Amino acid sequence: MLMPAGILIVILLGAIAFDLSLLFLRQRQAASVAADVANDLATEALDEARFRSTGEFRLDDERARRLAAALLQESDVGGELVDADVTIVDDPTTGDDAVEVRVVVRVDYVFARAIPGAADGTDVEAVATATARTG
DSSP, rough: HHHHHHHHHHHHHHHHHHHHHHHHHHHHHHHHHHHHHHHHHHHBBHHEEEEEEEEOOOOOOOHHHHHHHHHHHHHTTTEEEEEEEEEEEEOTTTEEEEEEEEEEEEEEOOGGGEEEESSSSEEEEEEEEEEEOOO
């Protein structure tokens, strides 16, 4: 009598572990993509006209947003991307420009959908910052 109940509990715990490991995987992927995009934007979004005329290493906000949109769409989380935000701020320690990328990714559970009243998925968020510095 206890054996079928024990097997059911083990299967249920395995399903929970699978869904949580999927959540953790998507969180790590979102963090990796945010860091990759921030690093790429720190160099690719350079305001070339300002750099050539004044020698200042500053980032172009509009160019950064366009590049980020293209990079995020091609990334591992492109299909599950809920929201993305790119912000260019001044690094208070060096005075150089820093780019901050915030990514929100939708994670759909596999087994939790079968449980009445349980959520079908959740959103995970990752934030990464990269600073553009002159040598």
